[in-house]
Amino acid sequence: MQKAPDLIICEHCDTVYRRRHLARGEVARCVNCGAVLERHQWLGIDAQFALIMAAAIVFVIANVSPIVTLGFSGMLADTTLWGAVIAMWNDGAQIVAALTALTLFFFPLVQITLFGWVLLFARRGERAPGFGMAMSTLVKVKPWSMIEVFMLGVLVAVVKAHTYFDVVPGAGVWAFGFLTLLITVFASHDPRNLWEQTKEVRR
Template identity: 35%
Template sequence: MSELKLVVCHECDLICHEVTLDRGEAACCPRCRAKLCQHGSATLDQTLALACTTAILFFIMNTFPLMSLHLQQNTRETSLFGAALAMWDREMHLLCLLVVLTTIVAPALQIGIEIYILGHIKWGKDLKTTSWPLVVLRKLRPWSMVEVFMLGLLVSLVKLKDLADIIVGPAFWSCAALILVSAIMGSMLTPRNVWTWSHQRRSDATL
């Protein structure tokens, strides 16, 4: 019984026996067919490097201009925070707060928690403290809506292309790259992988 490993389905709470998976295989719940786990090739170092990459891209996205508008020998640059402030100046206070929350605050907290979890597994001593940040991360991910902001920005670019010359800034490309890298991070930083890396770290520490 000490070697028996069980997995609880996150959809229907069915207790299942854990099975050994080969690379690329996935295990599904026999009752509701929800995916229980999937064997991937992600390592702790790779995921940590990817998390640092998201932090760099997020810094560029919030520091450099998103785009520049050139109209009648006048050029105006706008950044992500500058766009939110423009909404506030136009008395769209609620929309401004939503943009700041979903494109700045929530992604910043998400990236910080991801780096904390991975760094704590790699260098920390008490690995049990990674459980509550992982729960917070799963609750926080739906509030990170950089891709929704990117979609709205693309719509704005299409509408403004006939009115002014538009120069895409570095923050625009960083935003696009951040969406891609964050999607990969979501598939690598899973509860199962965190458990596997923590178990491997405990095993190495006891040797």
């Protein structure tokens, strides 16, 4: 029996290409629409799993530790992400509070959980139960995780608040900064490659 060629299909215009090996840093693009077809995968599955576990630990620290401590006339006050969300909700900014909770907690949590789930099985070369749904959800959730936007806002707020208060960055903001770095690393990696690196296992 003749083996079927290794093909890749553009998800935007459905043009079919023959897959080829990509060198480090190389990106394959569709000649018709310019969409990214595939990136060189410089992280192995074990390395990805280690990073996602690190992201999970940092995510917990970021959400339970104070983001910033403000000092004024000998008095100190600090708050966590959820303290800020609750304060905004109580002040009548429910929409902003809800968006903050979604983009900084729930969507990143979904990303970390689903990545950890599929990678746990992918380390054995298997597809996790619900693999297709998990991969589809990751693609849809990815644009809504906006931790880097939050970090930019925090930096601007700290600079402005420093004019009136003694400002000390807390462990939470450092954790969010490290989490931003980890998410940036994952953003440079194409999770679709897991379809080729794993196989369906009947249970």
